Amino acid sequence: MKNFLLLLGIVLFVRCQNPKEAPIGERWSEEKAWEWHNEHGWMAGTNFNPSTAINQLEFFQEETFDLETIDKELRWSAELGMKMHRVYLHNLLWDQDSIGFINRLDTFLKISDSHQIKTMLVLLDDVWHPVPKLGTQPDPIPFVHNSGWVQSPGAEILGDSLRHSELKNYIKGVVSHFANDERVVAWDLYNEPDNVANQPGRAELEVKDKHIYTLALLKKVVRWTREVNPSQPLTVGLWKADHTHWGTPDSLSPLDRYMVRNSDVISFHSYEGPKATIEKIDALKKYNRPIICTEYLARENGSTFETILPIFKKNEIHAINWGFVAGKTNTIFPWSSWTTQFDSIPKIWHHDIYREDKSPFSKSEISFLKETLMK
Numbered sequence: 001m002k003n004f005l006l007l008l009g010i011v012l013f014v015r016c017q018n019p020k021e022a023p024i025g026e027r028w029s030e031e032k033a034w035e036w037h038n039e040h041g042w043m044a045g046t047n048f049n050p051s052t053a054i055n056q057l058e059f060f061q062e063e064t065f066d067l068e069t070i071d072k073e074l075r076w077s078a079e080l081g082m083k084m085h086r087v088y089l090h091n092l093l094w095d096q097d098s099i100g101f102i103n104r105l106d107t108f109l110k111i112s113d114s115h116q117i118k119t120m121l122v123l124l125d126d127v128w129h130p131v132p133k134l135g136t137q138p139d140p141i142p143f144v145h146n147s148g149w150v151q152s153p154g155a156e157i158l159g160d161s162l163r164h165s166e167l168k169n170y171i172k173g174v175v176s177h178f179a180n181d182e183r184v185v186a187w188d189l190y191n192e193p194d195n196v197a198n199q200p201g202r203a204e205l206e207v208k209d210k211h212i213y214t215l216a217l218l219k220k221v222v223r224w225t226r227e228v229n230p231s232q233p234l235t236v237g238l239w240k241a242d243h244t245h246w247g248t249p250d251s252l253s254p255l256d257r258y259m260v261r262n263s264d265v266i267s268f269h270s271y272e273g274p275k276a277t278i279e280k281i282d283a284l285k286k287y288n289r290p291i292i293c294t295e296y297l298a299r300e301n302g303s304t305f306e307t308i309l310p311i312f313k314k315n316e317i318h319a320i321n322w323g324f325v326a327g328k329t330n331t332i333f334p335w336s337s338w339t340t341q342f343d344s345i346p347k348i349w350h351h352d353i354y355r356e357d358k359s360p361f362s363k364s365e366i367s368f369l370k371e372t373l374m375k
Contacts, residue, residue, distance in 0.1 A: 025229030028264035030288050036233055036265070037290035037316070040185065043084035044309070044319040044373055045117065046077060047295065051327025051356050054148035056090040056125075058137045058328070062097065065104050071111050073325050076358060078115035080366070081373030084185055085112065086120045086294055086320045090152045092134050094170040102177055109183040118185035120294070120320070121178070123152075123171060124221065125191040126214060130155035130205040143342035145333045145350065151197075159207035164217050171224045179230035186232050186265065188294060189221050190214075192239045194255055199338045215255045222262050233264035237294050238284075243268075243276070247283030260287065269295040273302030274311060281315055290318070297321035299348050300334060305365055309372055323351030332361075 028036075050069045053059040077085070087108070093101040112119050132150035141147035157163045178184045194211040197203060207213055218236065225234055236259040238246055245251035246268070249260055260266065266289050270277045277296070284291050293312060296303050296319065305321070312319040323331045331351040333342055349361045353369075360366045 025226040027262060028233060033233060033265050033289045040118070042313060042316050042318065043118065043185070044312070045082035045084040045086070045321075046324040046353070047320055047322050048074070048077070048085040048087055048324055049327075049329060051325040054137050054140055054328040055150050056088040056152065057092060057132065057134065057150065058148075060089070060093050060101060060104055060108075061134070062100055062104070064137075065107075067107070067111070070108060074111055074115045074117060076354060077324060078117060080353075080369045082117060083373075084118045084120060084318065084320065086122060086188065088122045088125060088152075088191070089174065090132065090150070091124070091157075091167055091170040092132055092152070094173060096134050098169075098173060102174070105174075105178075109178075109181070113183045119183060120186045120188055120292075121174070121184055122188040122191050123174065124167075124189065124217075125152045126158075126195045126210070127151060127192050128197055128199075129202055130197055130207070140328050140330050142330075143333055143337060143344075144330055145335055145337045146329050146331055149329065155205055155207045158210070158213050158217060161213060161216055164220055167217070167221070168224055171221055172228055175225050175228045175230055179228055179232075184232055186292070187225065187230060187234050188267065189225060189234055189236050190218050191237070191294075192269070193218055193236065193259065195239070211253070211255055215258060218255070218258065235263040235265050235267040235292065235294075237267035237269055237292075239269040239295075241272075243280045243283060246280060247286040263289075265290045265292060267292040267294045269293065270308075271296060271298040271301055271303050274307050277303070277308055277311060281311070281317060285315075291315075292318040292320065294320050295322050297323065297351055298334075299350065305372075306368055309369075313372060321351070321353075323353065325354045325356060326352040326361075327356060 049059055050066055050073055052066045052069045058064045109119060128149035130151050132154045138148050153167055157166060193214045196206050196210055238256060249257045266284050266287050268280055270280050270293055296308055309319060326332045332349040334350040354360050
């Protein structure tokens with residue numbers, strides 16, 4: 001009995017010295033997700049990257065954090081009636097200077113908030129160059145689409161599962177800091193998982209069997225983020241062109257299935273015309289959750305504001321197009337510019353809305369946007 005009482009006393013003492021940990025978050029219920037949707041109302045905006053930045057690193061590194069351009073271009077966005085932007089971050093920014101990076105991100109959110117724009121933050125990305133590097137970023141390759149965009153974390157860390165834990169402090173640090181920040185409307189954990197760079201000079205740098213490593217990393221990122229339990233919803237967007245099985249999880253790849261089943265709100269990309277976009281929406285409605293299209297607008301494919309935005313508005317699909325002010329990313333040029341040589345600006349812009357002097361690709365398009373977004 002004495003031993004039992006002694007043991008009981010030790011257990012009680014240990015429990016008293018260890019405060020109860022905060023509960024680990026779970027996937028939101030459908031009801032909670034719809035509360036979020038109803039609170040914010042229908043939102044539309046753009047994937048925002050200032051025209052003076054070629055990628056996420058140049059956007060947020062101290063030497064190239066261009067407050068004047070950011071404020072000016074956010075103001076132009078607000079004038080169109082945009083209410084939500086999607087913004088890419090990078091793990092190397094945290095590694096370089098976590099405090100400075102958080103402070104600059106906070107400054108960006110202050111400016112966005114001053115223009116009454118909410119922000120969706122993207123933590124990781126499998127798209128374009130597999131070897132990101134800090135410091136001075138390369139100049140754009142003339143007439144080539146998005147020549148300087150970089151993956152996060154990139155092949156070196158992604159392809160070594162023992163190094164995935166190096167991202168834990170970045171994920172938990174950023175999410176923890178803004179977990180209850182009303183300026184942040186959602187977390188996009190991983191952009192286009194398993195997208196493989198096939199541009200000349202980059203394909204050979206990619207991770208072999210990338211989908212395996214991406215799924216392993218995504219599972220860790222979801223766990224780390226749920227441990228923080230932010231007040232905003234989590235999402236990972238479906239993006240692959242074959243959308244035949246999007247509405248039937250058991251028919252999806254293990255990666256796509258995991259993405260859907262761990263998203264509080266459903267998100268997707270659509271660079272196709274109205275028919276395919278409607279098919280995607282109809283498939284995703286089966287999940288009975290709010291839906292966000294986090295990338296659209298490829299004019300030559302029939303994905304234009306005039307053809308697609310009314311569909312999103314009618315169905316209350318939050319809509320975020322790619323590109324705003326044409327600049328260093330060169331996204332007015334099509335994806336084909338990687339393999340087909342261009343020597344001038346295309347007659348029909350692929351992405352983007354304004355030139356750097358605020359002259360638009362299309363005046364009628366601007367009028368349409370204002371009428372649609374401000375009603």
